[in-house]
Amino acid sequence: MDPTTRNGQNMLIMEALIENLPGGVVLVDREKKVILANKKMVQLTHLPKEGFYLTELSKLFEERIDLGAELDKILSTSVSPVVVLHDIPLKKLFYSLSCFQVFDDTKNLIGGAIFLQDITQEKEIDTEKSEFISIASHQLRTPLGSMRWNLEMLGEYMHLLPEQAQKNFYEAYKSNRRAIWMVADLLNVSRIEEGKTEDEPQPTDLAVMIRSIIQEVVSETEMKSISITFTPKKENIPKVKVDPAHFRDVMENLVSNAVKYTKAGGKITITLDQLDTYVQVSVQDTGIGIPEKDKMKIFSKFFRSKNAVRVYTESSGLGLFIAKTYVEKWGGKLWFESIEKQGTTFYVTIPLA
Amino acid sequence: MTTNNEKKYILIAEDDTAYGNVYKTKLENEGFDVTVVENGELVLGEMERRKPDLLILDLMMSDKNGFEVLQELRSNDKFKEMKVIVASNLSQHADVEKVSALQAIDYFVKSDVSVTEMVEKIKKALA
Numbered sequence: 001m002d003p004t005t006r007n008g009q010n011m012l013i014m015e016a017l018i019e020n021l022p023g024g025v026v027l028v029d030r031e032k033k034v035i036l037a038n039k040k041m042v043q044l045t046h047l048p049k050e051g052f053y054l055t056e057l058s059k060l061f062e063e064r065i066d067l068g069a070e071l072d073k074i075l076s077t078s079v080s081p082v083v084v085l086h087d088i089p090l091k092k093l094f095y096s097l098s099c100f101q102v103f104d105d106t107k108n109l110i111g112g113a114i115f116l117q118d119i120t121q122e123k124e125i126d127t128e129k130s131e132f133i134s135i136a137s138h139q140l141r142t143p144l145g146s147m148r149w150n151l152e153m154l155g156e157y158m159h160l161l162p163e164q165a166q167k168n169f170y171e172a173y174k175s176n177r178r179a180i181w182m183v184a185d186l187l188n189v190s191r192i193e194e195g196k197t198e199d200e201p202q203p204t205d206l207a208v209m210i211r212s213i214i215q216e217v218v219s220e221t222e223m224k225s226i227s228i229t230f231t232p233k234k235e236n237i238p239k240v241k242v243d244p245a246h247f248r249d250v251m252e253n254l255v256s257n258a259v260k261y262t263k264a265g266g267k268i269t270i271t272l273d274q275l276d277t278y279v280q281v282s283v284q285d286t287g288i289g290i291p292e293k294d295k296m297k298i299f300s301k302f303f304r305s306k307n308a309v310r311v312y313t314e315s316s317g318l319g320l321f322i323a324k325t326y327v328e329k330w331g332g333k334l335w336f337e338s339i340e341k342q343g344t345t346f347y348v349t350i351p352l353a
Numbered sequence: 354m355t356t357n358n359e360k361k362y363i364l365i366a367e368d369d370t371a372y373g374n375v376y377k378t379k380l381e382n383e384g385f386d387v388t389v390v391e392n393g394e395l396v397l398g399e400m401e402r403r404k405p406d407l408l409i410l411d412l413m414m415s416d417k418n419g420f421e422v423l424q425e426l427r428s429n430d431k432f433k434e435m436k437v438i439v440a441s442n443l444s445q446h447a448d449v450e451k452v453s454a455l456q457a458i459d460y461f462v463k464s465d466v467s468v469t470e471m472v473e474k475i476k477k478a479l480a
Contacts, residue, residue, distance in 0.1 A: 138442055141442040141462070141463070141464040142369065142442050142463075142464075143371075144464050145372070145442060145462075145463040145464030145465075146369060146371030146375070146463075147371075148464060148467070149371075149372065149375040149463070149467075149468050149471075150375060152467055152468040152469070153375055153378065153379065153468060180464050180465070183464070184465075187444075196445075198445070198446045
């Protein structure tokens with residue numbers, strides 16, 4: 001490289017930039033041979049700059065990642081170009097690792113790169129946030145609980161009051177119950193974030209559970225004149241390994257959503273089937289549906305579609321986030337099909353025990 | 354009152370009067386004798402004064418917490434077999450396990466049960 005030419009100078013500047021990046025970088029060619037490793041990467045890994053081998057780098061991550069395989073994915077051009085892995089532990093700190101394609105200015109793929117960034121501080125902040133939510137939620141339960149009990153005591157005298165007062169009382173009681181549910185959701189989310197879900201999977205009969213959940217909502221569906229049916233598509237569907245209390249939370253969330261967002265006179269159909277190596281539950285409604293532009297965000301924390309908020313203002317927006325986390329923990333999938341103003345069907349699959 | 358029973362006596366350790374008043378009113382209505390003490394320090398003294406058929410113990414009291422009270426109880430020969438239900442607003446498995454290890458017969462989260470359910474649990478424990 002000739003530093004006296006314009007090109008040469010540019011090259012020196014680029015090199016200097018790469019060397020001084022606050023994150024570690026490794027560049028490999030299309031055969032996964034290391035072309036360069038910058039100063040930060042060498043510092044983080046204690047591997048030598050000359051003679052920096054991918055296999056040595058992989059070993060440092062204690063087999064959590066197969067770097068070779070990740071790079072293969074990147075370098076086969078038919079695949080989406082960026083792979084990002086978070087919370088990679090390395091010598092007691094936490095990193096985010098990204099693998100991406102590197103193209104030259106004529107759009108030729110010259111190789112791949114690995115970028116390693118220290119996210120330890122972000123992770124600590126996340127943990128503090130979670131702990132705060134946990135503490136706050138427990139504190140909130142105290143006045144909410146005493147409110148609940150005192151309202152229930154008051155309830156015994158409601159028949160002595162005029163109808164309007166009874167309505168006011170009923171609304172106050174419903175709000176209190178909703179607030180208690182929201183606190184439970186917050187606690188669930190903070191436990192998920194802290195990795196303390198206390199999930200204990202055991203062989204569970206889903207048909208029995210689904211029937212009991214339908215029993216819980218039947219008075220509400222009758223009030224709204226919504227028909228709700230449950231159809232197991234086979235006899236003797238085998239049990240699946242899920243935490244019963246958490247699976248119940250998942251099903252209650254899907255069923256109560258169907259009830260909430262379906263107008264009077266609508267229809268809810270729940271099915272249970274065994275397909276091959278897994279069991280599938282579906283919850284179909286003729287409700288408000290999910291707008292196209294919101295479909296990508298439905299499983300995000302706190303997200304609620306505007307059409308849902310219009311129907312039902314108070315809800316944490318956490319139910320589906322929690323549900324998806326649990327279902328995926330059990331090796332299953334949660335997804336939906338929906339047409340706005342026509343209805344939605346949610347599907348849950350769980351692999352057989 | 355039933356023919357062969359005196360009223361059963363329930364001692365409740367609960368520092369929040371909003372709960373304490375509900376316990377007292379409701380359980381007395383259901384035919385029980387009830388005393389509510391507002392801190393953990395007073396529990397053992399009260400139990401010596403009159404031995405209850407059942408103790409309902411809040412975990413988070415301002416002075417002595419429910420765990421300590423339960424531990425002291427179990428290390429006292431007189432109260433080793435005392436029926437105890439723990440009522441709290443904590444709900445981690447770790448707390449539930451700690452409390453079962455100390456032979457609490459039931460555990461409930463106050464905000465998650467109705468007054469009716471609370472009464473049922475008490476009746477079940479005294480059956």
